[in-house]
Amino acid sequence: MTMAIPRGLKRSFGITRLVEAMATPHALDRYLELVDPMVTVRDLRAEVTDVHRTTSDSITVTLRPTRQWAGFEAGQFVQVGVVIDGVRHTRCYSPCDSQHRADGRIELTVKAHPGGLVSGHLHEHARVGLVVDLSQAAGTFRLPNPRPADVLLISGGSGITPVLSMLRTLVDEGFAGRITFLHYANAESDVAQLAELRSLAAAHGNVELTLAYTESGDGDLHGFFGPEHLAAAAPWHASAQTYLCGPPGLMTSVAALYDELGLADQLHREEFTPTVIVPEGTAGGTLAFTASSAEAENSGATILEQAEASGLTPEYGCRMGICFSCTAVKRSGCTKNLLTGELESDPDQPIQLCVNVPVGDVAIEI
Ligand SMILES: Cc1cc2nc3c(=O)[nH]c(=O)nc-3n(C[C@H](O)[C@H](O)[C@H](O)COP(=O)(O)OP(=O)(O)OC[C@H]3O[C@@H](n4cnc5c(N)ncnc54)[C@H](O)[C@@H]3O)c2cc1C
Ligand code: FES
Numbered sequence: 523m524t525m526a527i528p529r530g531l532k533r534s535f536g537i538t539r540l541v542e543a544m545a546t547p548h549a550l551d552r553y554l555e556l557v558d559p560m561v562t563v564r565d566l567r568a569e570v571t572d573v574h575r576t577t578s579d580s581i582t583v584t585l586r587p588t589r590q591w592a593g594f595e596a597g598q599f600v601q602v603g604v605v606i607d608g609v610r611h612t613r614c615y616s617p618c619d620s621q622h623r624a625d626g627r628i629e630l631t632v633k634a635h636p637g638g639l640v641s642g643h644l645h646e647h648a649r650v651g652l653v654v655d656l657s658q659a660a661g662t663f664r665l666p667n668p669r670p671a672d673v674l675l676i677s678g679g680s681g682i683t684p685v686l687s688m689l690r691t692l693v694d695e696g697f698a699g700r701i702t703f704l705h706y707a708n709a710e711s712d713v714a715q716l717a718e719l720r721s722l723a724a725a726h727g728n729v730e731l732t733l734a735y736t737e738s739g740d741g742d743l744h745g746f747f748g749p750e751h752l753a754a755a756a757p758w759h760a761s762a763q764t765y766l767c768g769p770p771g772l773m774t775s776v777a778a779l780y781d782e783l784g785l786a787d788q789l790h791r792e793e794f795t796p797t798v799i800v801p802e803g804t805a806g807g808t809l810a811f812t813a814s815s816a817e818a819e820n821s822g823a824t825i826l827e828q829a830e831a832s833g834l835t836p837e838y839g840c841r842m843g844i845c846f847s848c849t850a851v852k853r854s855g856c857t858k859n860l861l862t863g864e865l866e867s868d869p870d871q872p873i874q875l876c877v878n879v880p881v882g883d884v885a886i887e888i
Contacts, residue, residue: 576714594659603655678706678768855884
């Protein structure tokens with residue numbers, strides 16, 4: 523199908539509204555994507571311009587966003603949406619390049635999760651020319667302005683992406699303070715950006731690269747994070763700001779040590795995996811899924827988990843309350859937000875399924 527696009531359409535908001543109204547019930551962008559998915563009026567999308575298989579279980583894709591893209595700050599994440607079997611799924615990924623990249627493109631490194639829907643799809647189908655949905659960048663895991671005097675970056679596995687972006691950004695800015703990049707992997711073959719990390723460290727006297735391998739013995743350090751690793755990698759850590767992203771075990775060990783050292787305020791963290799803790803004693807009552815005419819005995823788990831356990835497939839992105847893609851309308855009853863502790867008992871309120879538990883009988887529009 524082809525469609526004539528009036529001249530000057532992109533700049534004329536009035537015409538846009540008119541044409542959108544004519545195109546109801548489909549938004550204009552739904553029609554334009556049939557012509558060229560990268561020509562959009564409102565939607566932010568991105569085209570894959572490069573695909574790189576970096577390690578056996580990770581790929582790096584370069585994206586060229588549409589003109590609506592407002593850029594990002596090192597450490598932030600974007601949401602990428604793909605259609606799988608006719609259903610759109612969205613997940614969060616942290617750009618790993620410098621926020622000052624001149625061509626405005628962004629690079630994502632995606633680890634394949636066993637059984638993972640979107641990461642598995644990207645591994646199989648990402649190719650040059652693929653167009654994906656993109657969100658604007660978000661997240662509070664960022665370098666402060668002005669920059670700290672010294673910076674310690676700690677990552678593990680796929681958690682390398684936001685801190686690598688911080689390293690690349692600081693280097694681009696000519697940052698003169700000390701930077702240590704302490705990265706954990708099973709072995710050298712698992713470090714996706716090894717060559718670049720080495721060349722950054724070689725080219726900049728203030729950048730120190732410390733590789734810790736938990737399985738192989740040929741890294742700078744061996745085994746899991748502990749006080750001796752911190753002392754060896756950055757003996758000056760007490761006067762630095764530390765940025766951390768990695769698997770739960772690494773996150774917990776670093777946080778515990780920083781607490782013990784009285785340095786918790788200097789530690790900044792990004793989680794990739796949900797850390798929502800469901801308290802005991804929230805079971806009871808009935809959870810009704812009004813759009814699906816289904817019901818479940820409230821098990822006390824999050825509404826997202828209970829919906830999934832009932833065979834429903836509500837949309838989700840982060841499963842930890844940051845992306846809002848799981849938001850649905852609560853028709854009646856009371857819910858508790860596990861992040862804020864707040865109770866919500868008004869009818870017809872939007873709630874995030876992944877961080878809310880029902881308190882007694884609840885009806886939710888999914
Ligand atoms: C802020 C942020 C930034 C991120 N940045 C990156 C990044 O730069 N690179 C990167 O690789 N990843 C990143 N992630 C993780 C990424 O968003 C995805 O979580 C990851 O790619 C897995 O998604 P998936 O669709 O492949 O897996 P999913 O299908 O969502 O599954 C994830 C895991 O949960 C299990 N699971 C799925 N559904 C259920 C269910 N119903 N019940 C029980 N278990 C289930 C799966 O088996 C799998 O092990 C980031 C996450 C966040 C929150
Ligand atoms: S899935 Fe991201 S907020 Fe619920």
